[in-house]
Amino acid sequence: MEYSGRHVSILSHHLEWDSLPFNWLLFRFQRQSVPVGGDWSLLFWRLKYDHPAGIRKAMQASEFSRMVSVFSQPSLMMIEHRDRDFALGSYWGFVGGLPEMNGLANTDFGGFKRVRFLTYCEDSRAVIIYMTEVAPGVIAFSKIIEADARHVSNVTGLIDADSEAITMCVTGWKRRSCDQCALASIPCDPAVCNNEKDFDADRAERKALLLRSGGLTLEYHRMWWNGSWTAPTGPMGPMTAFASCTLKGPGFDVALLSVMQHEVSNVHPPRSSYRIVNEGINAMNYFLSLEDTEVEASEKLASSIDLLEDPISLDWLSLLDDKTCEICGSTFTRVIDVRRHKENMHGKKRKYECWICPKSYSQNGHLREHVRQAHVAQDAFSCTLCSKRFGVKHKLQRHFTTVHENRRRFECEVCSKKYKEKSSLKHHQLVHHVHLFEES
Template identity: 40%
Template sequence: MQVPFSSLSEHLEWDSIPMTWLLFKKHKLAVPQRGEWRMLLMDMRMKVPEVTGAVLASSEVIKMLSALQQPAMLITDYVAENFVLGSGWAFMGGLPELEGSANERFAGLQRFRFMTFLDSGRVTNISCIEVRPGLIAFVRVEELSGRLNRTFWGIVDKEAEMVEDSGMSIDHRGCDMCYSSKGKCEARLCEDEQYFADLWNSRMVLKLGLQPRWKTLEFFTHWFSGTWTIPVADLEPVKVLTTCYRAGAEFESALLAVVQDEVLGVHPPRSSFRTVKYVREAVKYFVDLEEGDPPLLGADLLSDFDSEGAQSLSGQEVLSPALPKNVCGICGAKFKRNYEAKRHRETVHEKLRENKCSFCGRTFSQKGHLNEHIRVTHRENNVHSCHVCGKKFGVKSKMTRHVATVHENRRTFKCEMCNQWYKEKAYLKRHMLSQHGAALVS
């Protein structure tokens, strides 16, 4: 029987901010920023029995829900009087690095949203992730006690806002004493209730004495840390060990991957080659030199590293002797004319800015940019001003684009797969490749 998605929470009434947030009706890129309890890495390690895993693997719904059971980086985006909204990044296949080594199973990041609210002294969290265009998977977790959670999961139609499929389980936390002596903790037999009473009391302090701090990710650390048993019908249950990090090697590695992914989502591919992702390629080059392996990069390219050490270098492209002159040997960008490729290398990779303004000393990569700067800033000849904010432009088309994208918030490039809109075609291309694995057909 279908039920409205809004029935999952009193705050999800029609056209509410939380509803819009959880159903991804408004796209939002949110690069994490450090702050007190603003970011949290939640590392979930699952132990699935063989028979149980085989049964779960045949369930299409469980496959879609698996994205919400991966390690995740969480940030708080918005705190209201009675709820908090946040963004998350699920690490598909596990964290990018495990015990200091690259995780070969890591398959990229997937964005999700979460909402947390307090009801009758108990916290509820709802997480949602878009698994297919127009189809949202959700997991709603309610705390029942220091030991028990009620988990309600399902699939919701984004347009109809109706739950298509659903299920429920009661998950219990294992105590440290049982695990240290027997390796497992049975909820029906364990008598170590004091441990969970203390845990419940510490969470109540956050909820009652330190509001609104309970709404932040600090509460998640007290709530989810530990070993949980999740029943699966009549099959052997699944065990989940959850560890929360605010700092450390795992946290920094995960944060690096998230920031890199968000930067690539904001900037078009050609202008975002200088990302953290390619630092590892450069580091590998020097490690190979120390270990005596043959170098993959030409020695003449070492000068291309800037002060940040973030440079896109592809060994395969550099070593190709038949590379045309109108193709950049560093990032692979193609140009119609040879001099355009040369100018690209000098201004983008070598960062040459030899055109200096005699009025203010500002430097530019191209003489045409310098001439436009002098005409607009210092001489104010043939200037086009924005009627909203007064910003000046040397070309009318730039001013028109500024008004449309900044003040009128126009998004003229639409993704036909998920109906997201972008103001630049390059942004849409990047979205298509990263989110749908498809190239944009011009």
């Protein structure tokens, strides 16, 4: 099949326009995931190559080989979404190898590269497609097909992100080594190897796993890839690849710890101790500036509450002047909303208790939302990408736009920084632009 010049959808029938796999592989929406270790939830794999003389030098000189080399880096793989006919996942490629090797820092480590993948079955054969952005507007891909019990075919190339067309590609195949060649760590070259080995038993075991699990899993990938492979490279002779897929061990532990630190630092960027202290001082100075009026404001609030409890003596005109919480600076349209805000947010009053679990809430609506989300699954609103449940629909919509689409709708008018939540913007303004509050 000729791939060059064709639309990316030629790679799979799952890549329909605006489909979930299509948008996922082309990085049309983002998702920041922190991996969690467990049985078959993560898979660490690495490839070691034995190149013929001259092949390594030729590959290093090739810009195409450099771009697609991310697919051969040590990687930590996880499946993030499972559908009836396919699964979507991603992995972190360790460019240059793991950051730490045998307790020593690896100076060749060049950071992490996030790769997306789509995996599915076609005529009881495994298919996996990897994609990652390797340059602005350029996406590298690699499609691997389980041809038979012993062989896999692969096509690797580049995609123009704007036109979604495949610009160039190369095809090839790999052959699983026989036991004798694998033990001798030599290429299992069909031109010279006469050792006979039946791989049908291994294939039958994988098919049985496929039926038990109802689809491709990381366990299947481990059974499929583990071992020694030979790939022809033309007149220079074959190349040997040694694949190792593990669920535990020193390499797995280093990879998982490194990825967790990297992802958490992206979600919550680390702050220096100087910045933490500086923000604390700014916040303290702001609240100290309110100290002179705190007593007066408290007396006014107390008198307001007394009036609210006695509607006959209520003087609404005298209450309309103060609709701002003197503790946090939040403003409201009604004075009664100020009272409710202070009771719920600053007084931590939680009078609505869940009758199923010990949790309690300050508002009855929040309690109903909790019950739908945590105890009545059929009434909850579930995210189709990560299966997280919400008690109300608008919170599901907010979750999708802020987490999966990574939108930041709230922009600071002073410094143009953007935030996902309005509360985060208010906190930023309170800490970094205190003078605005003082001037107003």
